[in-house]
Amino acid sequence: MIKSAYIHIPFCYKICSYCDFCKMFYNKELVDKYLKELSNEITDSYNNEVLDTIYIGGGTPSSLSIKQLDKLFNITNKLKLNDNYEFTIECNFDSITPEKLDLFKKNKVNRISFGLESINKNKLKILDRTASKSKIKKTIEYCHKIGLNNINIDLIYAVKDESLEDLLSDIDFIKSLDITHISTYSLILEEHTKLYIEGYKYINEDLDREMYDLICNELKEYDHYEISNFAKGKEYRSIHNQTYWHNNEYYGFGLSSSGYLGQVRYEKTRSINKYLNHDYIKEDGIEYLSTKDKIYYEIILNLRTKEGINLKEFNNKYHQELKDVYDYESLINKGLLVLDGNNLYIPENLWYISNSIIVRLLEGEKNG
Ligand code: SF4
The missing domain is CATH 3.20.20.70 (Aldolase class I)
Structure with missing residues (x-):
């Protein structure tokens, strides 16, 4: 929505x-x-x-x-x-x-x-x-x-x-x-x-x-x-x-804007001439998303925030448990992620290296 x-x-x-x-x-x-x-x-x-x-x-x-x-x-x-x-x-x-x-x-x-x-x-x-x-x-x-x-x-x-x-x-x-x-x-x-x-x-x-x-x-x-x-x-x-x-859907209007609707992430053209000729979407500007792709975005975007991934909301959204898709337990054991109630997040003192933590989590994909 x-x-x-x-x-x-x-x-x-x-x-x-x-x-x-x-x-x-x-x-x-x-x-x-x-x-x-x-x-x-x-x-x-x-x-x-x-x-x-x-x-x-x-x-x-x-x-x-x-x-x-x-x-x-x-x-x-x-x-x-x-x-x-x-x-x-x-x-x-x-x-x-x-x-x-x-x-x-x-x-x-x-x-x-x-x-x-x-x-x-x-x-x-x-x-x-x-x-x-x-x-x-x-x-x-x-x-x-x-x-x-x-x-x-x-x-x-x-x-x-x-x-x-x-x-x-x-x-x-x-x-x-x-x-x-x-x-x-x-x-x-x-x-x-x-x-x-x-x-x-x-x-x-x-x-x-x-x-x-x-x-x-x-x-x-x-x-x-x-x-x-x-x-x-x-x-x-x-x-x-x-x-x-939170990886929610949004419209992107105007030159170079990007949006996310349903199964698609899109990017508008950066060419003003094309835009003025109603040719809005950039060449190669449409990415069709599988559930796996959506989960990927969910993880990298959610983990930028203090509250991280809400596992309950994740389950409601994707009808599966995150632990069945990615092995986050080992990162919790190493102190790189924290699980507090339903929230799985990177502790603030490690935000500077958050990219490398996210990469490690994504590498732990089960059946990947
Ligand atoms: S040139 Fe870029 S950074 Fe500078 S005001 Fe324009 S959009 Fe902002």
């Missing part, structure tokens, strides 16, 4: 050096055409489900003009939402204005996710980004003034030449803001990004580990509910992102 929809807005005023998202420079005419096609796509695919969450990501959705945002909300207003919905929009502090925030509020947005990444001059220079502390503070104040109180901030760390002190001052600044959620990302580059092409040198792995530990320590009072995500309390966990980690 689909409960969530992701909508991609691939336009930005500036392109950051590390960015691997599907994005292009803002161009008024192109945005207008894009919104028209987005409306067609959603009208064609949406089956009137009542949704729990909408997430507008990018790109930079806040780069759109007021008129264009108005058009975008005319589209999202066609999606039905339940009473306890979460409606998030990603914003950039450079392009957000009080008028845009008012418009968000008027159109049911109740969660804002700001890409801040850092306030450190050297980091910002490497990332090709800017940040103004006073604009950030004023924007957050204005969000509160109009009742947009559920706010996430993204933080990037492990940037070349960054010290633990640099990271600490970024964390301190973010903590000083009245926000409810922090998402953190260790900088990893895809091959076609500007930084990668320029021969960027990563920081060493020990320092990366120390940085992750520093973040976990400094954000101890937050609910560390997923490897990289921290909420001020359980009620501020991102409901939309939990859809992904």
